[in-house]
Amino acid sequence: MKYEAVIGMEVHVELNTLSKVFCGCSTNFHAPANTNVCPVCLGMPGVLPVISKRAVELSVAVGLALHCTISRWSKMDRKNYFYPDLAKNYQISQYDLPLCANGYLEIPIDGTTKRIGVTRAHLEEDTARNTHTIGGGDSGVDFNRCGVPLLEIVTEPDIRSADEAYAYLTNLKQILQYLDVSDCNMEEGSLRAEANISIRPVGTEAFGTKTEVKNVASFSGIYKAIEFEIARQQQVLEEGGTITQETRGWDADRGITFSQRAKESAHDYRYFPEPDLVPLVVDEAWEQQIRESLPELPQARRERFITAYQLSEFDAGVLTADKAMADFFEATVDAGAAAKPAANWVMGDLQKLLTERRVEIGDCALRAEDLASMIGLIEDGTISGKIAKDLLPEMLDTGKAPKLLVEEKGLVQISDSSELEAVAREIIEANPGPTADFRAGKEKALGFLVGQMMKATKGKANPKLANEIIRSELAKTE
């Protein structure tokens, strides 16, 4: 039998507010344990939550970017369950009236676009972190993260493959980064994704029993976990077994999912409206104000790059995938560089150097104006592309202007004919073999001789001029 996968994604994203959602404690991830805590986020007796306006605005911004309907009237609810990472043993969340509902995200897949329905996006508080590495048979609880604003984004079961899930996640992350609502750092847990996966025979409507894959640390891990889980479920069914509804973890080392705990027969969360908070009203004016503050989103920017800069669809896609990269490209163009070479340098050498150094474009010393002026130096013949390739790493590491480096290192291109003629004569003299080959009609030998000229001038010879001069010198001495 042929099966198809039915997948829904739940993404939790920590919003990058300065303070927590219900108190003024810092959201800084790197603080020592239990130093960003106060009576409110520790759930001490007598405390009350007060909701952050910024957290609501960021949630609405995400909702608008995902084409959601924003609830005119919504509220917070208490979700009751006991766990040591929950200070109050209830989580303040949203139940039946989420801030954002009924949206979608378009993903490019197989050359077309597919719409993934977004069921809802709701605001809630993050939980504490449990550490299991404490000695003496105890676990330690650090409440620094408890109360960081968290937006939960839930899709419809519209996803049919690991590829689509991956595309959904990367596109969602792009949007979140463009909105600047989160740093989306999966390693630090500021973006967490879970997949609900089931399979069904192709052509049938009813959903199969789903499993929930949690605690995956990367998008590629989720991709692999979904692939694995689809295959596993298929095998279970083909062998006449049944799928157990459960939560499964992902073992990245072994490349398998594993049963974590059979879902308690009934999670009875006893939701009810949070009486300590008053209703949230996002009226048309406020919604409009947030809508107007939205930045250009990836899809729109991609299209603009194609028309405004005459870039290929591929190049536009690569450049806009990362907002910081796209910003840097545009800044380079704004600083006077032509679009095409700017795109090539940003996507090529620069991207490679950043990857090697494991730094983000925003964290290195290179300025867009300097990349633009380097491109300018190539255009006007001051340096060769080869020299530029050598300069870029130093520009990136030191932040020095290319002009300065060129002067410091004496890298100005030799475009003086008499100087190059002398070099050419020496090269011809020193290489009788290739000289003879060229004269015998082997054009290839010319390349070698030009290479020798470049070597002799330490790359400073203007390549075009060097080519011309060695040709004429070869003709002269014949």
Add this chain to the structure above:
Amino acid sequence: MANITKADVEYVAGLAQLTLDEATKERLVAEMGDILGYMDKLNELDTTGVEPMMHVLEMSNVFRDDVVTPSLPRETALMNAPKTDGEYFLVPRILDTE
């Protein structure tokens, strides 16, 4: 409704993280039955079209600005902890990763 069984009492005790001895369970079966039976009185009322009260005052949108305010010194945060190593609140080892 409000025919409370021992199984109901045990289920609810589980949700509330209470362990009840047999005598307490028996007593609660009777008391909760009584009290919930009395509460069933509300079913006499037709509440069709009546909005449930969400908040007793007509209030909405009470916000705080996104401003960091001082947290507690860690010693104060941990001051009441039944068990701590000076950095963390300690609890018996948590086995599930859930």
Add this chain to the structure above:
Amino acid sequence: MSNTWYEKTAHEIRDAVRAGDVSAAEVTESCLDRIAAVDGQLKAFIDVWNDAARAQAAQVDAKIKNGEDPGPLAGVPIGLKDVLCTKQGTTTCCSQILKGYRSPFDATAVERLADAGAVFVGKLNMDEFAMGSSTENSSLQTTKNPWNLECVPGGSSGGSAAAVAGHECAITLGSDTGGSIRQPAACCGCVGLKPTYGRVSRFGLVAFASSLDQIGPFTKDVEDCALVLNAICGRDLRDSTSADLPVPDFTQALKGDVSGMKLGMPKEYFTDALGAEMREKIDTAIKVLEGQGAEIVEVSLPHTDYAVATYYIICTAEASANLARFDGVRYGYRAPGVTNVDELYRKTKTEGYGPEVRRRIMLGTYVLSSGYYDAYYLKAQKVRSLIQRDFNEAFERCDAIVTPTAPTPAFKIGEKSSDPLEMYLSDIYTISVNLAGLPGMSLPCGLTASGLPAGLQIIAKPFDEETLLRVAYTYEQNRGFELAMPAALRAQ
């Protein structure tokens, strides 16, 4: 030095202290001596802050000496229900589960009283987590009614009521979720006021039922009530549900009278359930007001009969979540010898809570649980809307409502504790006020033949505490009797 400053009202003390007739230190010593003399019998206080009180009094005296304004409650000795968070001492809600808990902050109301120059003398007994009507549910001690030491002081703020009635301090703060200020005030013969929901910040009030709880004062007279409201009311940015409304000078409300004012008597409150003796006391009190020019009109609150059921669904549901945090992880009691988290919760909670708290957590968990939410919780919130609507309609016909505070005077210790439902039903006259978020007040309207106080309840429109105070003050000035010192406590 022996003096009788402990017998005085707050405004008398304040005036004398500000005028330099007496020092805050002398007043404080007088109260501390009184507590030492009578609290062994009354058991209103669970913790007396002798040293802290003296230090605070010294600060007030220093301000006066330096010519600074010592505040509108300068040197007034005040006791605090143990449900209020205080940096001083412990905050336990009289529960074993919070034994030894030290709050890192003061409740907003406590802060504001301190700013007004108050001197805190200690923490007061209460029903565990404010759940009860007799203070018998305290895990620490049983408070006695000053008028009859065999009777309960009412509850849940029984310690707060007994301390004022027993003249241990001039003012106490309590909390009122379904009558926990007004009912004990009636039982003990003092003035008790529950402000409008949102009038006083709940920050630092350990939550029982968040949508119903309010902090309010117990005082010896109506003027003192106005003074406390002046200090504690007003918006607090730490409580989203505190109202952003201006706070009037409540003492100005005492100047008016009730002539031409319409006072409503809800017919549902004056039934056979109200004892004949109580009925007579209330009728007499209403006659006093009528004599001052008030017009008495009959009003109807048709859903009164459903209030107890509605209240106990909502308050237990909210309590079941509010009390979940007491789990032995961050503070409070932790059961010894637990080896896993489940056991930690279960043993801690089972050992830490008393029977009434456990019972309410069970009820609240049940009414929220899957399959029952709509039938109980949602239904109750709809009926709550109807109850609020009843009051809105009644207030179209009157300016304030007058009722008994409780159907009977204080009962004997142990008399009702075996039947929880019977105990719940005794809250019949007070809980609707909390469900509708209204201000309500109880004031003494005489003694029964057995020598126990009766209480008159006044209810006003939301945020109209001024009318409440004006009616109460008019009654107090014209009631034609003075409450003597309870006999059991005389000449101590």
